[in-house]
Amino acid sequence: xxxxxxxxxxxxxxxxxxxxxxxxxxxxxxxxxxxxxxxxxxxxxxxxxxxxxxxxxxxxxxxxxxxxxxxxxxxxxxxxxxxxxxxxxxxxxxxxxxxxxxxxxxxxxxxxxxxxxxxxxxxxxxxxxxxxxxxxxxxxxxxxxxxxxxxxxxxxxxxxxxxxxxxxxxxxxxxxxxxxxxxxxxxxxxxxxxxxxxxxxxxxxxxxxxxxxxxxxxxxxxxxxxxxxxxxxxxxxxxxxxxxxxxxxxxxxxxxxxxxxxxxxxxxxxxxxxxxxxxxxxxxxxxxxxxxxxxxxxxxxxxxxxxxxxxxxxxxxxxxxxxxxxxxxxxxxxxxxxxxxxxxxxxxxxxxxxxxxxxxxxxxxxxxxxxxxxxxxxxxxxxxxxxxxxxxxxxxxxxxxxx
Numbered sequence: 001x002x003x004x005x006x007x008x009x010x011x012x013x014x015x016x017x018x019x020x021x022x023x024x025x026x027x028x029x030x031x032x033x034x035x036x037x038x039x040x041x042x043x044x045x046x047x048x049x050x051x052x053x054x055x056x057x058x059x060x061x062x063x064x065x066x067x068x069x070x071x072x073x074x075x076x077x078x079x080x081x082x083x084x085x086x087x088x089x090x091x092x093x094x095x096x097x098x099x100x101x102x103x104x105x106x107x108x109x110x111x112x113x114x115x116x117x118x119x120x121x122x123x124x125x126x127x128x129x130x131x132x133x134x135x136x137x138x139x140x141x142x143x144x145x146x147x148x149x150x151x152x153x154x155x156x157x158x159x160x161x162x163x164x165x166x167x168x169x170x171x172x173x174x175x176x177x178x179x180x181x182x183x184x185x186x187x188x189x190x191x192x193x194x195x196x197x198x199x200x201x202x203x204x205x206x207x208x209x210x211x212x213x214x215x216x217x218x219x220x221x222x223x224x225x226x227x228x229x230x231x232x233x234x235x236x237x238x239x240x241x242x243x244x245x246x247x248x249x250x251x252x253x254x255x256x257x258x259x260x261x262x263x264x265x266x267x268x269x270x271x272x273x274x275x276x277x278x279x280x281x282x283x284x285x286x287x288x289x290x291x292x293x294x295x296x297x298x299x300x301x302x303x304x305x306x307x308x309x310x311x312x313x314x315x316x317x318x319x320x321x322x323x324x325x326x327x328x329x330x331x332x333x334x335x336x337x338x339x340x341x342x343x344x345x346x347x348x349x350x351x352x353x354x355x356x357x358x359x360x361x362x363x364x365x366x367x368x369x370x371x372x373x374x375x376x377x378x379x380x381x382x383x384x385x386x387x388x389x390x391x392x393x394x395x396x397x398x399x400x401x402x403x
Contacts, residue, residue, distance in 0.1 A: 081299060081308075081361045086397055090314070091368050098317040098329035102369025102387050102394070111399035113152030118213050118265050119202040120148055120402070122157045123195060125218025125271075125373070127380060129162045133217070133390070136374045137383045144374075144390025148215075151399065156202040156212075158194050158220075162380065167191075171286060182287040184231045188223060195227050196254060199263050211265040213402050217389065218352070218372065221272020221310070222292050228267065228306060229296040230259040259301075266307035268401050270389035271349045271372045273339050274310070275356040281341040299361030309401035311389060312357035313349035313370030320344040331377055350377050363401060370394055 091100045122133050122145065134145050134157055145155045171177045171187030184192060202212050216224040233256050257263075276290040277283045283290070299308035318333030320343055332350045333343030339356055340346065346353050351372035358364040370389055376382040387394050 081359070082363045083358075084363075084365045086365065086367045093317055098319055098327075098332075100315050100368040102315075102367075104393050105397075108396050111151060111396045111403070114403060116208065117153060117402070118209055118211050119154040119156060119206050120215050121195070121198045121202050121212045122155065123214055123216035123220030123224050124158055124160060125220050127162060127165055128217065128373075129380075130157045130159050132374055132380075133157045137381075139383075142374075142383075144215075144395070147390065147392050147395045148399075151395075153402075154202070154206055156198050156205070158191075158198040160191070160194055164190065171288075177286045180283060180287040181291070182285065183234070183291045184223070184226050184288050185235050187286070187288060188226070189232070189235055191223055192227050192232050193254060195224070196232065203263065211263055213265050214267045215270065216267060216272060217270045218272055221267070221269030221357075222274055222289055224264075224267050224269070225274075225296055225300070226292050228261045228264050228301060229292070230257055230261060231292075233257065233259070260304050260306050264306060266309070266402060268309045268311065268398060269357070269359075270311050270398075271313060271352050271357055272310065273352045273356050274359050275340070277339070278341055282338060284338070298359045302361050307401070308359055308362035309398065310358045310362045310364045311370075311398045312352065312354045312364070312366050313372065313389070314347050314354055314366050314368050315371055316348065316350040318343040318346045318348070328377065348372075365398055367394070367397055 087103070087105055093100075124130060124133060134140070134143050136142055140146055145157060148155045167190045168187045170190070171182055174182065174186060176182035177187070199212055203209050214220075214224045214228075232254050235254070237254070273289070274293075276293055299306075302308055316328055316332040318336045319327070319329035320333045324330035324333060328350065332348065333346065335351045336343040336346040336348055336353050339348075339351075340353050346355075348354050348357070349370060349372040354366055358366075369387070370391075371377070371384060371386050372388065374384060374388050374390060376384045389395075389398070
């Protein structure tokens with residue numbers, strides 16, 4: 001576990017294993033757009049959640065974690081993860097308030113890279129462009145890459161453009177797309193190939209490095225898990241893709257690798273929708289996310305030397321109804337519905353609910369007041385006025401996971 005090192009970066013007032021855990025009387029069906037020590041968090045079973053090994057309804061004072069129910073030949077030995085809250089005492093939702101404000105805790109130390117720290121590879125979220133992490137809105141100084149580099153890390157970003165995300169449509173003519181049983185092949189191969197290129201680039205730039213650390217935003221989190229699990233090993237590169245184009249370029253550069261991927265040391269996910277929607281709900285991945293969870297549930301390779309940390313913002317409580325139209329709470333509720341099938345009273349970072357951004361067995365952190373993205377809610381081209389996971393004020397709250 002990375003918990004001791006990560007915790008040392010924070011003052012005692014913001015370090016905690018969740019002490020206020022109680023069982024729910026209400027069942028919750030777990031459902032993605034775009035899961036404390038074991039003794040502190042009892043393992044519960046909630047309808048629709050067990051097969052993924054993920055959290056059920058998670059709120060301040062309410063937390064459920066379930067064990068994975070998967071085939072014996074894929075069931076790894078699980079480690080105990082942790083659950084931490086910043087601040088340790090939660091902000092309360094007022095009668096008319098559906099928003100938490102970020103307040104940086106006093107005494108938080110600046111986290112700096114130790115000598116020989118592995119390079120960081122940033123995995124962009126769905127719809128994002130590399131520039132969002134290197135120079136959002138043309139401002140290099142405001143980027144997450146700049147914040148990490150100022151702390152001593154060598155940072156590389158998976159190279160892609162916003163238009164590249166249209167390549168997920170390569171899956172449209174596959175059987176899995178229409179049956180809801182897609183894998184990452186063919187819809188997300190292109191992304192995993194770009195991740196592989198970035199890993200090679202980062203290692204080539206650091207002569208003594210043998211492994212990298214992933215900092216994965218949004219969909220980059222579950223796709224990073226697929227890369228670590230060797231999803232590209234399953235691709236038959238001799239076949240043409242659904243549009244008839246040859247995949248031999250990939251065959252020349254993507255070699256089969258041992259599993260877990262030997263070049264990845266740790267994965268830190270930022271607002272990543274790790275959990276699959278329930279049966280009957282809309283699934284934008286058409287089953288690809290479920291496939292990842294079935295193959296590599298939770299912190300699957302934690303006992304094989306891969307560290308997992310998940311960070312999620314408790315920022316907006318969704319609201320549905322006439323009064324919520326045109327409000328931040330209304331927008332968040334609509335987004336949460338796309339992720340988990342419901343939105344009213346659901347808490348999250350305005351895009352991904354907290355429940356679905358954590359993993360069983362990972363070191364999970366929930367931070368009040370942190371938004372999902374560097375851009376204004378609902379846009380890609382307008383800078384946000386509020387902090388997100390990569391803001392200068394926020395990164396020290398989770399960077400300890402890489403120490």
